[in-house]
Amino acid sequence: MKITLIQPSNIVTETQARWLEPFLPVGLGLLAALLRDQGHRVQILDAYTEGWELRGRLAGDMVEVGLAEEEIAAQVRRFQPQVVGFSVPLDTQALRLQTLARWVKAIHPEIYVVCGGAYPSRMVEKVLRLPEVDAVVLGEAEESFPALLRSLEHGGAWDGLAGVAWKDRSGAFAVRPQREPRPGWDALPLPAWDLLPLKHYFQAAGGRRVPLMTSRGCSGSCAYCHTNSLSGEVRRYWPPEALVAQMRQLSGFFGVNEFLFDDDGLLSDPAWMHEVCDRIIADGLKVQWQARGGVDPAAVNEALLGKMRQAGGRELRFHVASGSRRILRQILNMPLDLYQLEKAIDLALAAGFKVSCRFLLGSPTETQEEIYETLNFAWKLRSRGVEEFRFDPGPALGSDATAPASSPDLIIGAAEVEQIQDTAMREFNSRGLVADLTRRMAPGRKPVRTEERFFPTVAPRPRLHPVIPLDDHTAALDIRS
Known part of the structure; x- marks a missing residue:
């Protein structure tokens, strides 16, 4: 079958757009490699990365970062897929989901539309209510999505599909429990890097650097994170030999000289990290890497740090979240010891x-006093030598965040939080060391181009364009009872 995998553009406020970081969908690359090994023809459309330099001005102060939906539809039309899969990791990317799906159905109403990623896995029924969406893959997709394709192609038993939710011909929802996470990575191929827009990503990131997945799953229960619900509570690491082989391939074939480890538990298993470093050193890889996903302060020690530096490590990012112990413990449910964090930072x-x-x-129930407590703690870290800071919007935890604030009358609104966030990003990174500012000053980087767009747009109705003839596999798409 011909399959198009799409990462949508990102819709945020103008203020948030200033501090966005590029995001390469390595998970889609892994899924594409798996599908290609099974005989499918696969296309990846990364609208966010390919249109990184574009800013579509929408209503109010909202902007769309990425390709316009008309350009995405044109590329889908040229490829003529039978199945289109949307990967939606961020809530802000879900804002464009329905209109993109509408464009796909306008190209050919028999194209089967599937959604996956963090947002659809959490909002299954909300996504299935979109008339243009046919199914949702829950959690990790490497087994569930190929099984769904086999049912479409060969008319398999739909009731046996684990980790998939779909609509039958009557419109009723059928939701099957999420699969148990794959126990290991050994049977998975390397991501299809040739299908990912590496050239665009290099330009957006300001150098030949790429993100890598080193693990999945998490035993933590932080209130703002959904990793364990998507990938299980047991952390599964990529085998060190396979990880280093992938780094060698990317360095040799694509000229990559820096890797970004985005996993939030990079040091959760120090023995694994030691083995990775030993293999990098033994292979003589002349590369650098950053730990951007968050480092566990409890795992930091001088011996491990020394080994990591010898293996090319150059930057560590700590997820502090808040300087308020009430927010950390009662709202975010983070077992973070701020004193231990300071010691780990000093060692690093x-x-x-x-x-x-x-x-x-701006976490739920957070007061202005607690926000300033966080900013004061950040300033303390800056005085110790921390060079770069990110201040992101707090999570919308809903009714689960019921712990009362000490001064409810000081709780402030989202607009004021965004203003504080923007000011803090500027002030704390005023020395020009923040990654976003570094990329802006990088030589050869294209200037951002702004264009007027409409949202929500009204996509063409089905069959407005000439119907694309699909092959005999299309008949299997009728099996949705």
């Missing part, structure tokens, strides 16, 4: 690492 700086920290501002 002494070992020669550049250190960055990430905070969340």
